[in-house]
Amino acid sequence: MATYQLNVNGQTKKVDVDPSTPLLWVLREELKMTGTKYGCGISACGACTVFLNGVATRSCIVPISLIADQKIITIEGIASDPVGRAVQNAWVEKDVVQCGYCQSGQIMSAVALLKATSKPTDTNIEESMGGNLCRCATYVRIREAIKMAAETI
Amino acid sequence: MRAATKMKSDLHLNRRSFLVASSAAAGGLLVSLYLDFPVLAQEGRPPAKVYPPDAFVHIKPDGKILITVNRLEFGQGVQTSLPMVLADEMDADWSQVVPELAPAADVYKDPVFGIQMVGGSGSIAHSFQQYRELGAKTRAMLIAAAADRWKVSPNDCRTENSVVYGPNGKSSRYAELAERAAHQPVPNTVRLKNASEFRLIGKRTPRLDSRAKCDGSQKFGLDLDLPGMKIALVAHPPVFGGRVKTIDDKQARSLSGVKDIFEIPLAKGSGVAVVADRFWTAKQARDLLRIDWDLSGVELADSSQLWTRFRALVRTPGNVALKRGDENSINRIPAARRLVADYEFPYLAHTPMEPLNATVRFEGDKAEAWVPSQFQTMDQMTIAQVLGLSPDKVTFHTEYAGGGFGRRAVIDSHVPREAAVIAKRLRGTPVKLIWTREDDVRGGYYRPMHAHRVEIGLGADGMPAAWRHVIVGQSLVAGTPFEAMMIKDGVDATTVEGVVDTSYNIPNFHVSAHNPTVNVPVLWWRSVGNTHTAFVMETLIDELAVRAKTDPIAYRRKLLKPDAKKLHAVLDLLDEKSGWRKTLPKGHAAGISCHECFETAVACAVDVSVENKRPKIHRATVAVHCGLAVNPLTIESQFQGGIGFGLTQLMGQGAITLKNGRVEQRNFDGYTPPYIGDVPVAVDVHIVPSTDPPTGCGEPPVPVISPAVVNALARLTGQRYRNLPLAQI
């Protein structure tokens, strides 16, 4: 066990965990922030996506010992970013979600895309969102929502 | 799940049901519906006698209207669409409606299946009438309350948006009337709206759970947190049915936070439970276990051996499922007009995004459970049985689920069972049992592998004159309480559905099946038998159309029985909406399919090219006949999504295989479902306008997509693809 001071959504949080614990489980179990999801544990599905110093990162495979003071943004905090708000609003407007379990990760990935490419093409969308799994296959509406969000930013 | 009976369109619940009204302790009107009619699926089972104070409708003093939904919400949108139905008849202010998922209780049973469950695409189909009546009766009682207060006739009152309006400008909000309404008699009969009066039903209505699912606040079963809760993982035998011989847990126990490690019985065989404070500790501890497994007497299922066995079986007649006409006529058709087609389909895993989980707390004389469950009645019963309680002593909460596709409706309730066994030992402590993704991919309960052999004899007109069809695949229900209902003359109905009930007019039609026993647990996978049967039928029909040099839609129209109303309607609508088929660029081809299941007909056209040796689907156009479309927006989503789900079957790594008893895949890296690039870029959905009773949309999208794509590929490459998963093109 070791103590870590984390910067999560702009707040300082102290946790006491095994250094090998992935950030995902620290968020979910120590900080009770369950918006970031466990889907596979091997970074194949993207449900665990957070931002680490602005970079979309799959938290299920990053041990807490590697985080240090990097700024963590989760789905719970993405609304403080205008791009985040635009994406969430587009998601609701377009009725994207079905079961919804993957959508935290989808939204974080979409925000990362739009912050890098404000007017993404179909190809940009397919490439950047290409690693986020949705078993309900809401992909058609995800594409539409990203394009809608791009127009409002 | 396949519907055991056809939903009767004139089912009047008011003849054999009554509403009981009561006042909630904190004020408000509670309305429950007591169902007391025999259910065909439950012959011999006594009718529901108990109804809990929990309601279907609860009007709160602040005007909020809580509507309890007797279903799991796992993506299909039912927490919006069933409340729409009730709120419409009730003339409720939609902006005040808050849905809740019903806990397990008799009053929430599926009216057709007779147990509380979600499956068989039955959420709307089976509860549409029920929720209409609930809404209408609630409205009647609110009017009666207003009329009573104003001393006017109820006939002089009308309702709109949670307000009762009386003569002379009088009005009262529902919230104000709720208490008085609770003391009104419940009407035996009630007038339901005409379709022209619907304000919500039939309108594209955004989901009520969207925002919470977009900001991280929606809680799923896996997100549950209770004071003192522990996490449990189970080490399962590497071969189904294996048993623990010895456990070396010294290293595992040395991890700080590990609470307990012990052997537990499983539905078959035994495993080792690891209980810890945190998921990561439990996982590390489980990884450190050294278990010796006893595999004596356990069949080591092996895919290559199973194929040898299935290929031999499929060449012999099975138990007869359907016999029509002269089964020997095929032998008299000249060889030039006969074809033989062999198909092979692998095991498929469901892999819903939310890993399987169940939380149970055992208090000795009662228990509480939280499960994202498709099978509440069965799961509750299993937990009760494990804990030595009667089911009514188990408070069973239905959690929101991250997908299901059939995986959360298991006859042996194996996941809640594991949780209950562990909770029993840790009495007083809530235990959250989690299956990791690896547990899920390797843990069985797959869509079974199947072989088909079809012999077709064509008439001189190019239409089938004789058809002999043998199917090999494990039974889903043999040896379970569902056996009596679903196995007839040695044939599991789910093995042959989609073939025996085809609307194609095939004379001299002979269908038989083998249901071999294999040591691999199997389960219904969204659309069940139709997953493989529709693929066979629709690719063969397409092949026959090509041979007859006939347009694929025209050929189907000709071959369908004239009274296949829904299928004709969707083919017409598809034809109308897919004019793009005629102007495809070079390198593209169109593929067509149609199929009816769960009483909903679907026709599909896809625009496909080949990119990087894989099919690239540019567009899908879908025509649907599902009777009255309650929420066309959700239906559109279900078809866009269901098609994507169906493409699991075509993925290059879309197969579960076994070697020497062990599943070879581990996670999404080895069993890979469709990502965004694998599904159509655009899907346009068209619903045939209808006032027929609504039929389901959960499963009907799935069977049509794979054959449509493969039919398009056939036109591009000249090859027929009969073995799935689809190898490189």
Place this chain on the structure above:
Amino acid sequence: MTFRREATMLANHRWLSPIFLLILVSFVTSIALSTRANNAYWVSSESGTDVPAREITPRMRVPPNLAQGLAGWDQVYSVLISPRCINCHTAQNYPQQGDDRHRHFANVIRGEEGRGVPALRCITCHQEVNADSTGVPGGPDWHLAPLSMQWQDKNDRPLSSAAVCGQITDRKRNENMDGKALLEHHSEAALVLWAWNPGRRPDGSMRTLPPLSHAEFVNATRTWVEAGTPCPRGR
């Protein structure tokens, strides 16, 4: 240094000097002519004048000959085409993974700079060090080798020894690295070193190492560099 000593010796043997000079000049010329025209054999000294490579070795040993150089290359090649190295030297827009070198899962792709695309960068998953507890390899600035450094064909088959050698000695394609730079790259570059510390897979097993130890790889590289980075014939 040797040259000056010999010049001094010559001064003391006037009658031998013309013959010796002739032999010496022809010896030096023949070496210069037999070496490939990429001056790897000629290494710049600190003063800026080119001196024979053998002069920078502490002991005055004979430089590796062509056969030895090619043998050194064979060993270097065997490492370069082993999975830990070649998986990031693809000809496609994707990396590979595993000893069977299958396409990396989750549809990750190269992107313009070999670092992935927005939302799916290499560093979305790969951190600065291996994450053994979760089975993800890591190293500083994890990224793909540029397409100019592809060691496979479009069918994901490793290129021939001659082709790979040609490529990594071509300063127009190899980021302008000469022999010394190549040796330094093989000795010290972080992502190269990673191949010998590749971490654990998700199932806990250690990833397979290249066929030579790092020290052997460096020695083979040095031999090959000192021989003038010769390449085998063929395509």
